Amino acid sequence: MVLIRVVEEMIAERYNEQKMRCPTHLSIGQEAVSAAAGIALSKEDLVVSTHRSHGHYIGKGGDVPRMIAEIYGKETGCSKGKGGSMHLIDLSVGFMGSTAIVGNSIPIGAGLGMSLKLDKSENISCIFLGDGAVEEGVFAETVNFCAQKELPVLFICENNLYSVYSPLSKRQPKDRQICTMVEAMGIKSAKGNGNDVFEVYNQINKSMQYINHERKPFFLEFDTYRWREHCGPNYDNELGYRTENEFLEWKKKDPIPFASKILLKDKLVSIEELEKIKDRAIVDANNAFNFAEESPFPPQRAAYEDIYSL
């Protein structure tokens, strides 16, 4: 959680250097879901994600220097500079790919689930999605197929209330919850506080036990909030699509101090240890940025490679 925060704050801080020349969607404020999911899932469990995927990638154990190098467009990037911030991949930890069209990776995650079922594997496929993707036709199609085929798929929906600038209230009916809709479509569902990392972890763990035991899909919805603009490094409350007050209320629910307080109270960690965690994250993030800065750009001819697999 701390590493995700530190890395993304550093992206925001350095974005104006104009060296990270691609659209970048930060998940600052939403780290609890990424971190808890990364810990609950095993390395062999598979993940697909969205345009806002830095947190999911880092949480799952994805290589941070290669992610930053990808954002810098370098040859050492996790996608060799072909994908940018929105197309992250680290097959060595089961992070199968994040894609940039809303809803696009949802059926792909279900396809991974089908392959696991065919192989009689114990592992699961985890699909990260947002509240906007729920409105796509492909979401309904995929939920239907997963329910019909009883696939080992865990849906994790981060409901951060906005699709770019469009609030949930203008996009979905007032009294209907996403998770109850999905439950009605035939997939067992639950909802939780997405800023409480312990609750998220427990919920994911419970749902994974259900999937493993029943070999059926599960859907989790977590309420959370992105602090910064939809795309880019800045705060954007002055635009008026959401109120400063709403933002400040959510900022009070910052998942990192929330978790720290509980850990300190229960004496599971000391202040010094917490500081050490943060210091280490800063060192790791700096190393990642140095790696990216020092890496070469791909040669121009590489633009013409990898169109087909040979």
Add this chain to the structure above:
Amino acid sequence: MTRIISFTESINEALTIAMEIDNKVLCYGLGVDDPKHIFETTTGLQEQFGEDRVFDMPTSENAMTGIAIGSALRGYKSIMVHQRLDFFLLAMDQLVNAAAKWNYMFGGQSSIPIVIRLIIGRGWGQGPTHSQSLQSWFSHIPGLKVVMPSSPRDAKGLLLESIFDKNPVLFLEHRWLHNQEEDVPEGDFRVALGKSNLLKKGKDITIVGMSYMNTEAVRAIEFLETLGISCEHIDLRSVNPIDWDSIIVSVKKTKRLLVLDTASKTSSLSAEIIARTSTELFSEMTTAPDRICLPDIPIPASFALTKDLYPTSFDIAKKVCSMLDKNFDPAALIQSEFPHDVPGDWFKGPF
């Protein structure tokens, strides 16, 4: 020893062989196990390979394409089929933004070996949304491979090659070819993707055809021969990538080019073929290259409205004669004895 089988039997045989060779080959689509078995192309597959590998699917073209992509990431090779190309238009996001891009946008780390069979309808009132021939859309997308078999032999060879290719392949079957028959090799017989097929050598003009238009071309070329016109006939076979070398070599020799397209004219593959060939061989060509396509209109349903809409061997022969300044006697070419909206007496509708 010759072994005459139909186009649909050829497809069925290719599917069976692929599934025997590799137990990670899957086959699904709306209706693969129904009583009609996709015009009998999937008959017997579920009985032989089981319901895990051959299955009916929900009417969810977009998501099911994503399912194929996701399972491809773990080595499963899906063959999905849609009874009309038009139905597949719901899946453009998964096709264009995911399948076609995946290998490229992740730096070549994971490819998408899937085959999507799309059937192009024609005649019998198929109308505006059951008869579109949209190969030019697909040929425009880097990362896709697109083939259009025009014979039972090629149907088998190209399908087997497509299934074991590492990339997403769209396999466009023309409904009017389904009952054609010819000698087809047994066993695991392959035809390379991206290569055209020289159907006939000639010296006066190069005719490049695709899919069903090659059937019309063969009739026209036989007739033209009686007038002393020697046509070189190239079956394009693959429309992405296109076998440019063979087209250029041929036109360099004949100095004339006629392209036969199953689609409407504007922004069609015929436009691309003429543009590229003209750019390379402009000063060597003795007549302006030309093409025969459908008009730029949606296809209507009525028997009356489709009369004279689809070009035939008659139109091809007439066009070639005009390009070569030869007289064309319409009475000399025997026209099809069947009504214009069916490929032969085997077709009794409904689709």
